[in-house]
Amino acid sequence: MLSDQEKQGIEAELENYEHKRAACVEALKIIQRSRGWVQDDGLHDAALALGMTEEELDGVATFYNLIFRRPVGRHVILICNTISCWIMGYNPVREHLSRRLEIEPGETSADGRFTLLPVPCLGACDHGPAMMIGNELYGDLTPGRIDAILEKYGWESD
Amino acid sequence: MERPLTQHMKPDGSALDISEYEKTGGYRAVRKALTMAPKEIQEMVRNSNLRGRGGAGFNTGQKWSFVPMGDDAPRPKYLICNADEMEPGTFKDRMLVEKNPHQLIEGMIISAFAIQADIAYVFLRDEYKTAGRRIAGAISEAYRSNYLGKNILGSDYSLDFHLHTSAGRYMCGEETALLNALEGKRATPRAKPPFPQTSGLWGKPTVVNNVETLCNVPHIVKNGVEWYKGLSRSEDGGTKIYGVSGRVKRPGLWELPMGTTVREIFDEHAGGMQDGYKFRCLIPGGASTEFLTGEHFDVKMDFDSVMKAGSRMGTGTMIVLDDTICPVGALYNLELFFARESCGWCTPCREGLPWVVRILKAIEEGHGEPDDLEKLEMHGKFLWLHFTYCALAPGAMEPLRSGLKLFRDEFERHIKEKRCPYENVPAARMNV
Numbered sequence: 001m002l003s004d005q006e007k008q009g010i011e012a013e014l015e016n017y018e019h020k021r022a023a024c025v026e027a028l029k030i031i032q033r034s035r036g037w038v039q040d041d042g043l044h045d046a047a048l049a050l051g052m053t054e055e056e057l058d059g060v061a062t063f064y065n066l067i068f069r070r071p072v073g074r075h076v077i078l079i080c081n082t083i084s085c086w087i088m089g090y091n092p093v094r095e096h097l098s099r100r101l102e103i104e105p106g107e108t109s110a111d112g113r114f115t116l117l118p119v120p121c122l123g124a125c126d127h128g129p130a131m132m133i134g135n136e137l138y139g140d141l142t143p144g145r146i147d148a149i150l151e152k153y154g155w156e157s158d
Numbered sequence: 159m160e161r162p163l164t165q166h167m168k169p170d171g172s173a174l175d176i177s178e179y180e181k182t183g184g185y186r187a188v189r190k191a192l193t194m195a196p197k198e199i200q201e202m203v204r205n206s207n208l209r210g211r212g213g214a215g216f217n218t219g220q221k222w223s224f225v226p227m228g229d230d231a232p233r234p235k236y237l238i239c240n241a242d243e244m245e246p247g248t249f250k251d252r253m254l255v256e257k258n259p260h261q262l263i264e265g266m267i268i269s270a271f272a273i274q275a276d277i278a279y280v281f282l283r284d285e286y287k288t289a290g291r292r293i294a295g296a297i298s299e300a301y302r303s304n305y306l307g308k309n310i311l312g313s314d315y316s317l318d319f320h321l322h323t324s325a326g327r328y329m330c331g332e333e334t335a336l337l338n339a340l341e342g343k344r345a346t347p348r349a350k351p352p353f354p355q356t357s358g359l360w361g362k363p364t365v366v367n368n369v370e371t372l373c374n375v376p377h378i379v380k381n382g383v384e385w386y387k388g389l390s391r392s393e394d395g396g397t398k399i400y401g402v403s404g405r406v407k408r409p410g411l412w413e414l415p416m417g418t419t420v421r422e423i424f425d426e427h428a429g430g431m432q433d434g435y436k437f438r439c440l441i442p443g444g445a446s447t448e449f450l451t452g453e454h455f456d457v458k459m460d461f462d463s464v465m466k467a468g469s470r471m472g473t474g475t476m477i478v479l480d481d482t483i484c485p486v487g488a489l490y491n492l493e494l495f496f497a498r499e500s501c502g503w504c505t506p507c508r509e510g511l512p513w514v515v516r517i518l519k520a521i522e523e524g525h526g527e528p529d530d531l532e533k534l535e536m537h538g539k540f541l542w543l544h545f546t547y548c549a550l551a552p553g554a555m556e557p558l559r560s561g562l563k564l565f566r567d568e569f570e571r572h573i574k575e576k577r578c579p580y581e582n583v584p585a586a587r588m589n590v
Contacts, residue, residue: 016320018234019360021342025325029284050342063344063501064325066284078285082246083445084403084477086491120328120495121246121445122285125403125475126410135287 002045006030010049020051024060028067037068065119073108073115075153078132082121085128089142093129094118096143100150100157113154160389161413162377163370163397167257173292176299179260185305187376191268192313196227199272199379206378206386207395212240212331212368213443213472215394215461218375224355225273225363234276236364237269238340239372241282241289242324242331245444246495247477250399250411251369255282255289258373259296263319265372267305268379270317273365277318281336284323294321328499332548333366335501346503347548370399392417392460400459402428404478405435411475417463421455423476435480439564443472445492446553448560449479469560484580485565486572489558490518496554504547510537511554526573534562 002010013026027050031042038046038061047057061067068076077097081090094105097116101109108115124130127139138149147157166174166182179185191199204219226232239262243251255262262280270278280297282290297319300306306319322340324330330339334348337359358364374396378386387395394416400423401411407429414423420442424430431437439449442459448469450457457467464471479488497511514537517530538559541551562569571579 016322017342019341022340024342025339026323029323029325052342059344060342064327066326081491082495083441083488083491084247087404087477087479087483087488119285119326120499121244121248123243123249123252123283125247125249125477126401128403132285132287137287 002031002042002049003034006034007049010046020049021056024050024052024057025064025067028057028061028064032068036074037071043069065117071108073113075113075133076115076117078117078119078122080120080122080124080128080130081118084121084125085130088128090129092143093131093141093146096146097150100146100155114150159415161397162381162389163254163261163373163399164257164413167253171257173256173296174258174260176260176296176303179258183380184260184376185264185303187380188264188267188271188305189311191271191379192311192315194379196272196274199268202383203272203375203378206383207390207393208371208374208378208386209394209461210368211370211374211398211473213245213446213470215471218367218371221355221367222269222273222365224353225365226356227274231274232362234362235274236359236362237266237273237275237278238336238359238364238366239266239278239280239369240331240333240336240366241280241286241293241369242336243286243369244283244328244331245446245473245475246492247403247441248401248444248473248475249403250401250473250475252286252289253411254369254373254399255286255293259289259293260300261373261376262293262369263296263300263305265375266319267310267317268375269365269367269372271315273363274315275317275365278320279340280319280321281330281340282321282323283330284325290321290323297321327501328495329501329550332550335548336366337364344501346501349547390416390460392458393462394460398459398474400427401473401475402478403475404440405432405480405482406430406478407432417458417460419455420450420457420459420476423459424455424478428478431478431480435482438479438481438483438485440479441477441557442469443474443476445477445495446470446549446556447472448556449564451564470556482580484522484578485561485568486518486522487578487580489561489565490515490522492557493518493554496550500550506541506546507548507551510541511551513537514541514554514558521569521572522578524572524576524578526569526576528573530573531562531566531569534558538562 009030010027013023027046047054129141130139208218209215308316330345335345339345354364398416412427497515500507502508538555
C-alpha cells in the first residue's frame, strides 16, 4: 500500500502534467525516497494510481539508472567514470572506495550502509574526479580525501 | 569585453534572487517582448544568428519559425528547456541554472511568447540537485510577481510553467527522446519528420531549446540584433560559454566572444597544461566530437570554423588529453559511455557499440588482433548517420573515427607488443 505521504506526493505531481502517466518518473522517485528502492508492490500501487499497467511502468523504471528496482544501501555513491573524471584519476579513487567498503561497483557493503555505482558524467568536469552521495556533490577527489567523506556517512575505519 | 550571460553572477556562487535579478535589468526584456508581435521576436532572434548551444548549432529563430501560429494552430503549444546536460565534459548549463535561474526563466517566457506557447517545462537532470532547488524557488518567485501564470504583467498572454526532474540516462537529452521521457514513456527517439515544432509533446507543436540558448534570448530582445552580433568574432552571434577540463592549470568556464580561438581559451583562460604534463590533443565540444591537435590552436571556436577544421564545436567545452593518457584507453572509456547509454531502440547502436567496446578493451588489454582496426573502421562507417535512428551512435563514432587516424601507431603498438604501453599509468581498468 502507498503511504499517505506517498499518495499526497504523487497527487501533487499529477497537477504538473495533463496526462497521468507523465508523472510516473516522479511517482517512482517518491516511492524510492521513502523506501530506498522500488519494490514490486510499490510499482503495482503506483501503476494503479497512474493508470498504467505494471509492465508499462516497469519498462520506464528499468530504463532509468537512478530508479532502483533492487535493494540498495542507505547511501548510494554515484561516482563518475566518464572521460574527464577518468583522466583526472577516477581509477585510484574508485579502487580506494572499493578497498575501504569491501565492495566492487554495483555492490552493497555488508553493513547495508553503502552502494557503489559508477555513473555517466555528473557535469562537474572542472572538479574531477567527482562523486555524489545523496544530494551532495564531492569534487577534486583523491584517495586521501575519501575516508573523511565516508566518515560523514557513518563509516568507521578499523 | 561584455559578458551578458555571466556578468551579474555572484562570486560566492549563490543564485540571484528575483529582486537582485531585477536590479541588474532582469525581466525588462519580458516587458519589452510583450509589446512586440511574436513573429517580430522570432525574426529578431533569427537575424541575431543565435545558434543552438546544445551542440547542433541550428539557428534558433529559424527553429521557432516552423511552429504553426495564429488562431488555427493546434493547442496547447509547448516550450521545453533541455537542461538534461550529460554530454561528457560539459558543465556549462549547470552554472547557468545554479547561478542565475531567473535569466533562464526570462529567456523561456520570451521564447514561449514568441511561439505563443501555453505551457513550458524545464527538463532537468536529477543529479543537478542545487540547480533543481534554485530553479524551483525561482519559478515560485516569478509566479508571485506575475511573470508567470495568467495574464502576465497585465497582458493577454498566459504561461503555465513546470519543472520536471528526470532520473538519469544520457539519451533523455536527445530532443525526441526527451519528449517521450516527458510523456512518461521510455526515452527512445522518435522518427523525424514530423518534427517537434509541428508534432511534439502529446502530438502538439513543441520547441525544445538548450539552457544556454534560452539564456541569450532576453539580452537579444533588450539590446538588439546589431549589439548581439557585435559581441561575436564570427558569423554566429553573441558570446559562448567555453569550458576546459583535464590536466590544465585552471579548469573552468568562461564567457567569451563567439569565435575565440582554441589557443586563447586554452592558454590564457585555462592557463595551459599543469607542470609535468604535455598536451596531446583535445575534444572540442563534449565526447561526441572529433579530436583536434596542436595544429588546430588557431581555429576559432564557432560552429562553422570548427566544422572546417574537421570536427564540431558541439557544446564548446573542451576535454584535454595529456601525454600520460593512453589514447586507446581514452577511446575505450568514451565508447563504454556511449554503449552503456545507448537506449537499445535501433539495432546498429544497440549491437554495434558493445562490439566496439569489446574490441577496444581487447586491444587495450593486449589481446588485439591485426584486423581489429579494420573492424573498428567498419563500425565507424556503419554506425553513421542514416544507418541509425538518432545521433547517439554517429556521435560515438566521431572520436573513434578521428582517433583511429590520429593514433594509428598507438593502436598498432598495442597490438604488436600485446600490452598497453601506458600500463604503469592508472589506465582503463574499468571492470564495470
